[in-house]
Amino acid sequence: MPQRRGGRGRLTAEDWAEAALGALREGGGLAAIAIEPLAARMGTTKGSFYWHFANREALIDAALTRWERQRADEVAAAPSRRREPVARLTELLRSATETMLNDPAELSLYGDAAHPRVAAALRRVTARRLEYLTELFRELGLTEAEARYRGLQVYAGCLGRAQLARAVPGLLPRGEDDRRYLDSVLASLVAH
Amino acid sequence: MPQRRGGRGRLTAEDWAEAALGALREGGGLAAIAIEPLAARMGTTKGSFYWHFANREALIDAALTRWERQRADEVAAAPSRRREPVARLTELLRSATETMLNDPAELSLYGDAAHPRVAAALRRVTARRLEYLTELFRELGLTEAEARYRGLQVYAGCLGRAQLARAVPGLLPRGEDDRRYLDSVLASLVAH
DNA sequence: ACCTGAACACCGTTCAAGT
DNA sequence: ACCTGAACACCGTTCAAGT
Numbered sequence: 001m002p003q004r005r006g007g008r009g010r011l012t013a014e015d016w017a018e019a020a021l022g023a024l025r026e027g028g029g030l031a032a033i034a035i036e037p038l039a040a041r042m043g044t045t046k047g048s049f050y051w052h053f054a055n056r057e058a059l060i061d062a063a064l065t066r067w068e069r070q071r072a073d074e075v076a077a078a079p080s081r082r083r084e085p086v087a088r089l090t091e092l093l094r095s096a097t098e099t100m101l102n103d104p105a106e107l108s109l110y111g112d113a114a115h116p117r118v119a120a121a122l123r124r125v126t127a128r129r130l131e132y133l134t135e136l137f138r139e140l141g142l143t144e145a146e147a148r149y150r151g152l153q154v155y156a157g158c159l160g161r162a163q164l165a166r167a168v169p170g171l172l173p174r175g176e177d178d179r180r181y182l183d184s185v186l187a188s189l190v191a192h
Numbered sequence: 193m194p195q196r197r198g199g200r201g202r203l204t205a206e207d208w209a210e211a212a213l214g215a216l217r218e219g220g221g222l223a224a225i226a227i228e229p230l231a232a233r234m235g236t237t238k239g240s241f242y243w244h245f246a247n248r249e250a251l252i253d254a255a256l257t258r259w260e261r262q263r264a265d266e267v268a269a270a271p272s273r274r275r276e277p278v279a280r281l282t283e284l285l286r287s288a289t290e291t292m293l294n295d296p297a298e299l300s301l302y303g304d305a306a307h308p309r310v311a312a313a314l315r316r317v318t319a320r321r322l323e324y325l326t327e328l329f330r331e332l333g334l335t336e337a338e339a340r341y342r343g344l345q346v347y348a349g350c351l352g353r354a355q356l357a358r359a360v361p362g363l364l365p366r367g368e369d370d371r372r373y374l375d376s377v378l379a380s381l382v383a384h
Numbered sequence: 385a386c387c388t389g390a391a392c393a394c395c396g397t398t399c400a401a402g403t
Numbered sequence: 404a405c406c407t408g409a410a411c412a413c414c415g416t417t418c419a420a421g422t
Contacts, residue, residue, distance in 0.1 A: 010405060029303050031223065036395050046396080048406050056396065111221050111303010113359035123360045130363075145369075149376040152364070153349060160352030161344075167305035168315045171322075172344070177337075184341040191383040202386060228414050238415080240387050248415065 011044060013052040013062070020063035027104035030112045033060055064121045067105055071125045074099065078132055085139040086190060093182050100162035107166050130155055140190065150189060157185065203236060205244040205254070212255035219296035222304045225252055256313045259297055263317045266291065270324055277331040278382060285374050292354035299358050322347055332382065342381060349377065
């Protein structure tokens with residue numbers, strides 16, 4: 001864990017990376033990583049930034065590396081592998097969209113997918129989660145291919161739902177209606 | 193239909209709006225609507241832009257209006273209502289993701305959903321498509337609530353799949369594998 | 385009526401000069 | 404070793420001046 005200076009003292013590259021990740025988390029995608037506004041917020045000059053980083057791309061790279069590391073930690077906190085698969089799937093359906101919405105960085109990064117570094121980060125994070133989902137459906141007794149299909153279906157559904165919730169507020173069911181929606185989705189997924 | 197001047201003559205507001213829509217379609221979201229680069233491409237100066245529009249926001253507004261109009265036309269071209277619902281659902285699953293991918297504007301606009309005008313356009317386009325899907329499941333005999341749930345499930349799934357295809361190329365099944373994936377999804381949607 | 389060109393603000397980038 | 408401040412390029416915006 002790198003040391004940070006909370007006070008007015010000199011800054012480290014980690015301070016800049018942390019600030020950039022914070023800007024990313026406020027939504028708005030890569031455009032939110034802007035050197036001059038960050039410098040102003042940190043009480044320094046943009047000139048000082050270029051001592052720690054070659055350019056804005058390097059700062060974006062550092063912010064994405066941190067973001068990806070945190071998303072990896074989140075998989076470790078996924079529903080325990082000791083519980084029954086259907087119960088884990090239920091829990092996952094209820095929490096997945098919320099997890100994505102709690103991190104505005106991820107959803108807005110899809111808008112910057114043309115950036116190779118963003119695409120690579122999304123690819124790794126997605127692959128890790130898909131692997132978890134596929135394993136879950138394997139445990140439910142599906143064949144390898146069917147488990148992959150179901151995992152992908154769940155993931156695409158959660159991602160689409162999160163994108164809709166963020167972009168088109170008020171469109172998705174809420175409260176009790178939302179719980180019935182998830183029950184309906186769950187029933188379709190475990191029907192044979 | 194407004195008249196356009198292909199040649200070097202004077203420009204109209206419609207010429208600017210069309211150029212802005214073109215930039216939007218090349219992906220990159222609202223950031224692609226940049227006055228100076230557009231002016232350069234159109235062989236004029238950015239000063240001339242401000243005769244036709246109050247500011248960049250007004251140009252964004254005009255481009256989104258045009259985009260939304262075209263997406264409305266697309267619903268009219270949806271699978272014929274005369275065919276059997278299951279056949280239409282099959283066709284729709286096969287074409288929906290492709291339709292979204294053929295219009296990079298839409299997918300990248302999700303990254304700009306914080307812009308109120310973008311959110312409004314996405315909301316209207318989404319609501320129209322959801323209505324079509326819900327009607328389809330009503331015809332399949334589902335209750336009103338179940339038809340809404342299934343429509344939403346299909347839409348979220350297609351949107352998520354399109355976002356994944358665009359952002360994480362190579363992750364989704366292709367060719368015969370993709371057809372089997374869609375068959376698997378279809379089966380889950382019309383089960384029992 | 386429509387356009388040009390110069391001006392200014394903002395942000396990315398460079399760099400000479402400071403401590 | 405780390406930072407400031409001035410300089411320049413780029414794009415949004417304004418506007419006086421042209422045709």
